[in-house]
Amino acid sequence: MPWSGSGVNFGIWSPDSKTFYYSAYDKDPAKVITWKADADGSNPKKLGENCGNVEDTSPDGKYLLSAGGPGGGLGVYQISVGDGTCTPLMPELATLIIHASQDGKSILYLTASHGETSIYRQPWHDGKLGGAAQVAIKLPFAFRQGYSGNAYDFSKDLSTIVYARPGGQADLYLSSQR
Numbered sequence: 001m002p003w004s005g006s007g008v009n010f011g012i013w014s015p016d017s018k019t020f021y022y023s024a025y026d027k028d029p030a031k032v033i034t035w036k037a038d039a040d041g042s043n044p045k046k047l048g049e050n051c052g053n054v055e056d057t058s059p060d061g062k063y064l065l066s067a068g069g070p071g072g073g074l075g076v077y078q079i080s081v082g083d084g085t086c087t088p089l090m091p092e093l094a095t096l097i098i099h100a101s102q103d104g105k106s107i108l109y110l111t112a113s114h115g116e117t118s119i120y121r122q123p124w125h126d127g128k129l130g131g132a133a134q135v136a137i138k139l140p141f142a143f144r145q146g147y148s149g150n151a152y153d154f155s156k157d158l159s160t161i162v163y164a165r166p167g168g169q170a171d172l173y174l175s176s177q178r
Contacts, residue, residue, distance in 0.1 A: 008022055008023075008024040008025075009022075009023045009024055009025070009032065009053045010022065010023050010053040010054055010055055011023075011054075012054055012055065012056060012057060012064070013039075013057075014057055014061050015057055015059055015060070015061045016061065017039060018038070018039050019036060019037070019038065019039065020036075020037050020038070020039060020041070021034060021035065021036055021037075021047070021054050021057070021064055022034070022035050022037070022054065023035075023052070023053040023054045023066065031049060031050060032049065032050060032051070032052060032053060032068070033046055033048070033049045034046075034047045034048045034049070034051060034054050034064065034066070034079055034084075035047060036081075046084075047064075047079060047081070047084045048079050048084040048085070048086050050086070051066050051077050051079050051086035052066035052067050052068035052075065052076075052077050053066055053067055053068050054066045054079065055067055055097060055098050055099070056098060056099045056100045057081075057100065058100055058104060058127075059100065059104035060104070061081060062080065062081055062082065062126075062127070063078045063079065063080060063081065063127055064078065064079040064081060065077075065078055065098050065099070065100060065107060066078070066079060066086075066098075067095060067096060067097065067098050074091065074092055074093060074094050075088060075089075075090060075091040075092065075093055076088075076089045076090040076091075076093050076095065076098055076107060076109060077089060077091070078127060080127070087127070089107070089122075089124070089129055090109075090122065090129075093109065093111075094111070095109040095110055095111060096110075096151075096152075097109070097110060097152060097153055097154070099154070099156050100124075100156070101121060101156060102156040102157045105123065105124065105125060106121040106122055106123050106124050107121075107122045107124045108120070108121055108122075108136065108154070108156065108158070109122065110152065110154065112142040112143065113142070114142075115140075115141065115142050116138060116139060116140055116141065116142055117138070117139040117141065117142050117143060118135050118136075118137070118138045118139070119135075119136045119137045119138075119154060119158060119161075120133040120134065120135055120136060121133065121134050121135075121136040136158055137158050139161070143163045143164075151163055151164040152164070
């Protein structure tokens with residue numbers, strides 16, 4: 001894909017792999033723009049701006065989930081693929097990586113505090129939150145969410161968590177769901 005901006009932050013595929021979405025700094029490194037392009041990189045179009053870094057899609061392809069919000073700060077947001085509308089879902093949440101759950105019925109996000117790390121499942125359907133977030137998995141240790149960029153990721157089925165530790169070591173944590 002040709003790019004003349006100052007940097008690309010995140011990129012994801014649509015569920016049908018026909019469209020590529022990416023969040024990037026165009027000329028102004030204070031403004032994140034989300035773009036939509038065909039799978040071969042052609043026809044790039046601005047979808048929205050200042051709605052964080054796009055990180056996942058809803059299974060039906062109608063919404064993009066983004067983290068960071070306006071100004072690259074806190075929050076979880078969604079972008080309507082149809083009209084580019086940015087909607088705050090959890091604007092005060094401090095997290096870096098978010099995913100739609102494997103079944104598409106919730107948003108998964110990670111938080112760490114007091115020596116432990118938890119991944120939460122926030123009910124979400126058709127662009128709307130529903131009910132309180134529930135702990136999906138709790139790890140008996142904490143790690144930095146940011147370390148020279150993103151320092152972790154996890155699978156949508158929560159069976160695998162990968163994280164980096166200062167000192168250059170990365171760990172792979174496999175969880176057993178019962």
